[in-house]
Amino acid sequence: MSQEPHPRFQQPGFETLAIHAGQEPDPTTGAVVPPIYATSTYAQDGVGGLRGGYEYSRSGNPTRTALEECLAALEGGVRGLAFASGLAAEDTLIRTLANPGDEVLLPNDAYGGTYRQFARLHDRWGIVSTPVPITDADAVADAITPGRTAVVWLETPTNPLLNIADVARIAEAAHAAGAKVVVDNTFATPYLQQPLTLGADVVVHSTTKYCGGHSDVVGGALVTSDVDLGEKLAWAQNAIGAVAGPFDSWLVLRGLKTLAVRMDRHCVNAAAIASWLEDHSAVAEVFYPGLASHPGHDLAAQQMRAFGGMISFRTAAGEQAAVDFCGRTKIFTLGESLGGVESLIEHPGRMTHQSVAGTALEVPADLVRLSVGIENLDDLLADLDAAFG
Numbered sequence: 001m002s003q004e005p006h007p008r009f010q011q012p013g014f015e016t017l018a019i020h021a022g023q024e025p026d027p028t029t030g031a032v033v034p035p036i037y038a039t040s041t042y043a044q045d046g047v048g049g050l051r052g053g054y055e056y057s058r059s060g061n062p063t064r065t066a067l068e069e070c071l072a073a074l075e076g077g078v079r080g081l082a083f084a085s086g087l088a089a090e091d092t093l094i095r096t097l098a099n100p101g102d103e104v105l106l107p108n109d110a111y112g113g114t115y116r117q118f119a120r121l122h123d124r125w126g127i128v129s130t131p132v133p134i135t136d137a138d139a140v141a142d143a144i145t146p147g148r149t150a151v152v153w154l155e156t157p158t159n160p161l162l163n164i165a166d167v168a169r170i171a172e173a174a175h176a177a178g179a180k181v182v183v184d185n186t187f188a189t190p191y192l193q194q195p196l197t198l199g200a201d202v203v204v205h206s207t208t209k210y211c212g213g214h215s216d217v218v219g220g221a222l223v224t225s226d227v228d229l230g231e232k233l234a235w236a237q238n239a240i241g242a243v244a245g246p247f248d249s250w251l252v253l254r255g256l257k258t259l260a261v262r263m264d265r266h267c268v269n270a271a272a273i274a275s276w277l278e279d280h281s282a283v284a285e286v287f288y289p290g291l292a293s294h295p296g297h298d299l300a301a302q303q304m305r306a307f308g309g310m311i312s313f314r315t316a317a318g319e320q321a322a323v324d325f326c327g328r329t330k331i332f333t334l335g336e337s338l339g340g341v342e343s344l345i346e347h348p349g350r351m352t353h354q355s356v357a358g359t360a361l362e363v364p365a366d367l368v369r370l371s372v373g374i375e376n377l378d379d380l381l382a383d384l385d386a387a388f389g
Contacts, residue, residue: 014074014191015260022069023253034066036250059238063246067253068221071211074190074256075203077223079230081237082249086186086206087113088242089220093202094118094151096229096236097180100126102150105143107134107165108360109158111184112353115361131360134158134165135296141173149177154200155184156193157300160312160348160369162287164296167303171199186210186339191263192305196225202233207244207252209339210309213262217251219244262341262374266309269380270372274311276381282321282388284366287312310338311370312348319365323347326368328387331379338371343380345370 012020025032039061042054054060064082072080083089094117098104106118108131118129132143134154144152152174156165171181182202183195189210195203205211207219224230237243244252267290274288286293289300290307300307315321326334332345336352346352346369353363372380 017073018070018256018259021073022066034063034250034253036246037062038246057246058241058243061243061246061249063253064244064249067244067249067256070253070256071190071205071207071221072223074259075185075223076190076194076196077203077225077230078227079224079234081222081230081233082207082244082252083220083222083237084242084244084248085218086204086208086220087117088240089204089206089222090114090117091121092236092240092242093182093204093222093233094122094127095240096232097182097202098122098127098150101128101148102126103128103130103145103148104151104153105130105132105140105149106153107155107158107163108132109134109161109163109363110153110155110356110361111159112348112355112361114153114155114184115359116355119359134170135163137166137169137173140165140170144174144177144179146177149174149179151180151182153182153184154195155187156195156303157187157289157296157308157310159184159187159310160287160353160363160367162187162289162294162296162310162312164289164294164300164303166299167195167198167200171201175199187308187310188304189259189263189308191260192267192308193303196223198303201226201229207255208337210263210266211255211259211339212252213255213259213340214251215337215340215342217248217255219248219252263306263309265374266372267306269374269377270309270311270370271307272377273370273372273380273384277311277313277384280388282316284314284316309372311372313368313370314364314366315368317366319349322366322368323350325387328389329383330386331375331383332370332387338369340371341374343371343373343375 068080180201183200205221332343
């Protein structure tokens with residue numbers, strides 16, 4: 001987006017940035033949608049004479065640049081970087097921020113893929129990961145060891161128990177000890193929460209989820225407000241090479257245009273379903289930060305615009321009841337992933353979080369996770385009601 005603000009507004013709103021940031025009309029044709037630059041290399045005007053700064057699409061591609069600029073604008077950062085997946089983004093980030101012998105503090109309720117990468121891949125290179133209760137900012141601060149703890153890694157809300165971390169307090173403690181703070185903002189999206197404004201150093205996204213929003217692309221992203229760190233991450237992105245392709249970048253960019261309106265509907269549907277589940281006799285406990293009963297409700301209300309489209313709950317009748325319930329829904333599709341326009345249901349213990357079984361991060365066996373879509377609310381409630389039998 002042009003650096004000069006439009007005379008009618010100084011600070012474009014989120015919805016305006018989502019549609020226009022990084023997406024000026026094509027200078028050659030006037031196309032209002034950025035083209036898909038399906039090319040691997042670029043003609044140079046003499047040795048070292050790059051047209052627009054592009055030489056090879058691992059290092060940079062105009063479609064990917066448009067996405068990266070849009071993501072940076074939406075998160076309030078200065079540099080965005082798009083990757084082939086969320087885990088590719090995480091791998092590139094940790095190789096940049098941590099060295100052998102360093103420690104990374106992880107949520108004791110983290111996405112299984114993140115835990116697997118740290119505990120079974122980065123540990124081979126001497127990077128130690130330690131789970132901490134991120135809902136307790138004092139406990140996190142006490143766990144930070146100056147000179148050893150390189151990164152405090154947060155999810156808020158967490159996956160799958162929807163716990164909330166006090167980003168500002170944890171960032172203050174981490175920075176005092178020389179550690180960086182990373183926030184996985186996949187569940188909240190930049191529309192509902194902007195961790196960089198709360199003191200985080202880097203935001204991580206699986207753009208597969210709400211950013212793309214239509215279950216048709218796999219991608220990841222990093223955004224930072226630190227210019228120097230942005231340069232280091234860009235170098236690592238190029239050196240490691242797990243970049244988003246032009247078509248994938250185009251799909252995520254298209255998804256971002258409707259992120260705000262989709263999230264509004266996700267939030268409305270999820271809030272209603274969470275309240276309904278809380279009153280259901282077959283449900284033992286509901287995890288949704290929009291409920292007044294949620295221990296992180298007040299903090300979430302401070303940090304977030306609304307409470308998101310993800311709900312988890314425990315069945316009153318145990319593990320098999322949870323598994324059976326997942327198999328009985330019709331509109332809620334049994335499948336991994338989340339954040340699409342369609343509603344999904346899964347059993348974390350046997351699906352997305354199987355990799356944490358037997359660890360401090362093991363999830364309850366009777367847990368069900370819902371990704372509430374944007375279908376008709378009455379239809380979704382009827383589907384869940386029928387599945388309870």
